[in-house]
Structures are given as structure tokens and as C-alpha cells.
Amino acid sequence: MSTNPFHTPPATSSDPGRRAPTNFQTRRMQINTARRWFVNHLVTVLAILSTALVIAPLVAILVYLLYMGASSLNIAFFTHIPAPVGENGGGMANAILGSGIVLLLASLMGIPVGISAGVYLAEFGRGKTLATAVRFTADVLNGVPSIVMGIAIYSLIVMQQKHFSAFAGGVALAVMMVPTITRTTEEMLATVPHSIREAALGLGVPKWRTVLSVSLKTASPGIITGCMLAFARVAGETAPLLFTAFGNQFWSFRLDQPIAALPLQIYVYAMSPYDEWHRLAWAGSLVLIVMIMVAVTLVRIYASRGILKGAS
């Protein structure tokens, strides 16, 4: 016998006090194992299929756009304004520029407002009635159909100024960006651990500085993603621009005048009876998608660098 009090003698079949090891070779166990193998593989296959289902439309759209649009893409598309009906050629240069101007305006107005509101909700408004109201409003605003947003801005700005304008288009898109950005900012700030805020406050850092340099900085990757999502969403919006930016067949750089925008131009051209215009609409769609993808990717790369720099 062992003198080690922690030593347990190995189980032997002659030891009546010990249960025999579980027999895994019974018929029932074998069926069970086979069933588990089957369920495991079935679910894996289902998961792969679902992933394919999600990706397929995206790939299909891109491939179809390339197929339909790439042939009409040429230098003129990016340098010329639309040609008069019946004339071949022409491009969407003014619409590309117009989209850029309207989106820049929208971002300049929507992103600061959205992030500020999110900061208020997460950092200052906890449990306050105003915060609940703001949160509710943001959620409702998020659900407002974009055409309704266009009409609202039409009566608020266009009717007052008595003319369509790039500015009104920018406002319409900005209002559509705000709720997404607000809620993402709030959610991302909520994921910043409270202990980090306490660390800053404990060092005698004022609250506003803690919010700017600690909370926002820690949450910035998520907030940037939110802004990009909002941007990508409104970049393709047509409805809010119909009654605001209105569209323009010529160059326009003025914020108080109607301005062309890619989605509007695509809409008008796709509705037209001319084959040439249909081809240009396809090309415009391709350019729009590629521009959104490039913009989002650039910001992501730049942002991740900026964050790394901040950490060094």
C-alpha cells in the first residue's frame, strides 16, 4: 500500500467498490455519435449556405454593374457634362462633382451634430428626460422614409428660399445621417469601460477633457465605422435630393443653386427612353458604388493609421 495520502490506487476490475468505466461502444451510444456528426455537419453546411446567400447579391450586383457599365466608361464620362438629347457621348462629370459637394456638406453638418448628440446621450444625459427624448427622436428619425425627408426639407428650406439648392440637398442628407451616427456614437461610448474614465477623473482631468481625450478616443474606431455607414447610406440616396438639390445638366459650384448628383442623374437617365442614356446610367451606378467603396476604404485606412499614431 502506498504511504502517500493523496494517492488513489488505479481502478481494477477486481475492485468491487469502483464503478466500471463507461462503455462507449453500446448501440445507443453509436447512434448518438452518428446523429451528432450529422447535425454538426448539417449546421456547418447551413451556415456556409447562409453566408453565400448574403454575399451573392453583393457580388451579383458588382459583376452585373461591371458588365453593363464598364463598356460605357471612358475619359469623357469623367470630364464632360451630359450631352443634349440625340447627341452621343457626354458624361457625368458635373454629377460626380455635385455628389461630392452635397456629400461633403452633409458630412460637415451631420457628423459633428451626430457625434455631439451621441456624446450627450452617453456621457451627460444618463437617466435624464431630455436624453430619453433625444434617443426616441433619433430612432423615429431613423425610420422616416427618405422621400418624406426630402419633402420636409423642401418645405423648410426650398419653399422659404424659393429655389432648389445644393445647400438644401446637403441638409436633407445630413438629417438622414444624424440618427445613425448618434446611436452608434452612444453605443460605442457605452462600450468604453467606466474604469478608464475613473482613471482620468482620478488624475484631476476635467470631465470635458476626459470625454474628448479618453472616452471618444477609445471609442473612435467604432464611431468612425458608424460615420462611414451613415455616409455610405446617404451617398446613394435619390429621394431626399429630388426636391432639394433637384439636379442640373450643367456645371454648378454654387451652394445656393440646383446641383447635379449621381443618384439623381442615374434616376433621370434610367427613366429616359434613350439607349445611350441607359448605358450612361449603368456607368454612373458603377462609378457611384466604386466611389463609395473607395471613400469608405480610404477613411478606414487613414483612421487606423491615426489611431496607431495616437498610441505611439
Place this chain on the structure above:
Amino acid sequence: MGVGINVEHLNAWYGTTHTLQDINLNIPANHATALIGPSGCGKSTFVRCLNRMHETNPIARATGMVKMGDVDIYKDAQPVQIRRRIGMVFQRPNPFPTMSIYDNVASGLKLNGFRNRAILDETVERSLKSAALWEEVKDDLKKKSGASLSGGQQQRMCIARALAVDPEVLLMDEPASALDPVSTSKIEDLIFQLKSQYTIVIVTHNMQQAARVAENTGFFLNGKMVEFDSTHKIFTNPKDKRTEDYITGRFG
């Protein structure tokens, strides 16, 4: 140099819960004072009242007098000023995840608008040396994120961060409870060295730790301070029956 803290009739609430009831205490300068007691007895709330961190919780409230030297911290000063003079180290290491080791240690100065490069460099080095971390991190001060260090190193970095703003008092809320024994003993050595320059208040669940590092010990129970005396007396000859029961492990 450290200053003493004089607490009179301190009461604190969370919502309607009366967490601290009439605490009176004299914390001597340049000594380590340990606070022991079962979980939820108010030790942490007490230290958070000393640097006015308690009131950062919207439902929290405190009354009474806390004097640091000649300054009544609830009457004569802004919370922000007080927290620069009373540093705090928390239970779990809480480095700023987006900042390098250097920026973490310099954060107290940088976030308060201090920009002088040479002085920042010097302060970071001095603070990391005081926190016995300099040798381990000096080669990747700006390369590594503060969050990439081990738990024990992170906690020493947090101590360095607190020391960098040159406080007079250092509050430590169970600074070693999330650490392994080796890191714990490093932190304890550190407390031993630091108390010549700072007044240290340390909350701990570990009674051996209190006995090792502190000259004075206070025993908290259910929001009241049952007994406060020299550590030696508390552990060898406590006046109160409840203190004796707690330190001998008869309840808790």
C-alpha cells in the same frame, strides 16, 4: 511631501443607502494607513470620498468635513484640484488602451494641458523608477501600448501614472487584489518605499498585507468605523470584540 488628512463626521449615501455613517479619522502624514473590513462595509466609498470621486456617481452624495492639511476639500476647493493632489490607484489596473506606456504615465500632465517635452520625459522616467517599472519598460516606452503589459506591470504603471502628477496623498483601493503573489509583493515593497514621500491610504482584504505595509489600521463594518489604532494593536490586542472576531476569521 505628504500631508495628513483629518476626517470629521463624514456621511455618504448611494441613493437612499447610507453607506458611510459618521466616520471620524485622523490619517497621519507620510505613513501608510490600511483600511480593512468585509466586502460592502464602505472602505472603498470612504477612500472615494477623500478625493471626491464618490460624487462622480450621479446618485451619490456625501456630507461632513475632510481636511487635507489646512484645506477643507469639500468647501475650499474644486474636485479637479483635489484629485491632482490626491492620487488614486484602483482595484483593477486601468491603463488607457489607446496610449503608449509613455503617454499613460504622462497622461495626468498631458491631459491637464502640460506640454513641455523635457519635463514630461523627466517626469515619466522618475515616476516609472519610483514605481519600480523603469528597467522593465524603458526600451519600449513609446512603442508598446500600456494595455500590452502584464497585469502586475499595468498596476505599477498605474501607480507611476498617479505619481506623475506629484500628489501628496496616494489612495489605493485594493491595489493588489487582482494580481499574483509575485506582483503583489512588488507592489507592497513599493508602498513601503513610497510612504517616506507620500501619505498612503490602502484598502485591502488581505490582513497580512495590512500588517506588512501599514503603521495604522482602521476596521470598517457596515458603514461604520469600528476601530482605528496602530496596526500592531489592531492585530494583537483589539479593543472591540467585532475587530477581534474579524481578524481571527470568526466571521465575515
